[in-house]
Amino acid sequence: MRSDDPIPLILGPTGVGKSRVAYELALRLKGAEILSADARSIYRGMDIGTDKPPPEWHAHAPHHLIDTKDPHELYNVMGFRRDAMHILEEIRHRGGRAIVVGGSTLYVEALVGKLFEGPAADPELRRRLRDSPLEELYEKLQRVDPQAAKRIHPHDPQRIVRALEVYELTGRPITELQHAASLKTPYAFLKIGLRCERTLLHKRIDQRVDEMITRGLLEEARDLQDRVPAGSQAYKSNGYREMFEHLEGKIPTVEEAIALIKKRTRDHARRQMVYFKRDPETHWIDTTEKVTEQIVCEVLSLIEC
Incomplete structure (x- = not known):
């Protein structure tokens, strides 16, 4: 091969x-x-x-x-x-x-x-996000990264949490970072x-x-x-x-x-x-x-x- x-x-x-x-x-x-x-x-x-x-x-x-x-x-x-x-x-x-x-x-x-690799996971932040209602998390994702929200299913907690975690840690939408550093x-x-x-x-x-x-x-x-x-x-x-x-x-x-x-x-x-x-x-x-x-x-x- x-x-x-x-x-x-x-x-x-x-x-x-x-x-x-x-x-x-x-x-x-x-x-x-x-x-x-x-x-x-x-x-x-x-x-x-x-x-x-x-x-x-x-x-x-x-x-x-x-x-x-x-x-x-x-x-x-x-x-x-x-x-x-x-x-x-x-x-x-x-x-x-x-x-x-x-x-x-x-x-x-x-x-x-x-x-893209992205920042390392923050256990405390991830725990806090996971404890929040999924509907609220998705609504926040729609506000901070509408492109990611269009790609991610509203019932996909793993991706929603990761997208918001990246945003909280970097201050930048995960979509922007993915385009820059795939x-x-x-x-x-x-x-x-x-x-x-x-x-x-x-x-x-x-x-x-x-x-x-x-x-x-x-x-x-x-x-x-x-x-x-x-x-x-x-x-x-x-x-x-x-x-x-x-x-x-x-x-x-x-x-x-x-x-x-x-x-x-x-x-x-x-x-x-x-x-x-x-x-x-x-x-x-x-x-x-x-x-x-x-x-x-x-x-x-x-x-x-």
Whole structure:
């Protein structure tokens, strides 16, 4: 892999089948290795709720940035970018071919050079912002940085808080700073988006959640409970957050927790699509009535163009 070879970046909403497509694609590309851009799969022990690739996939196609951190460890988007760039360079030196797959929008932004490093987080300021009503925070963002408010969904607390934190620390809108100091990347990426009809996607999400419950998501959450700090990124992950809250008595029944997992996952998928659809560089493949083999062939045709 030369640094000027476009790296396939398989993106799209949760539940659309990105991991399977990336794996099947890796089997068809000589020396291919998969880099995960998923903010939850990095955590050890969080296997069922993140729907990690099965061990047999790793034997046929190396996967990176999966199971690299314990749930209590801090890990942020800039740490991901640093680790990802190091891995991509190692793959290049080995003469391999990288495939990036993931739906974590911040990770994708950092990787393709659309995220600037910005000032270090201020824990006290961030805590104060998080304790404020989200609606008030978004209204403030609309006043101090209307461009950022147009890009950021009003129900996206992570980005709203970060934008206001940067403004408080620097006195300048995050949009202005991003334009002035965007991180550069030495690699070109071929962005390939997977999407499907919304009703079908919601059905797949609901089925996947049911499968996770059958495989033992509640038991996995119970085993993790003492190792995942409340309020941490790992704790707030879809699927685990609801199970933890059920175990803590905040959600009375497991059936209510399951219903909430499904709803929040569907909402998350919708927000991902809103974000990804804004990028005119993404080549979209509708997977609605296609099997994996057909999708992979379309991906290969884009790569070989």
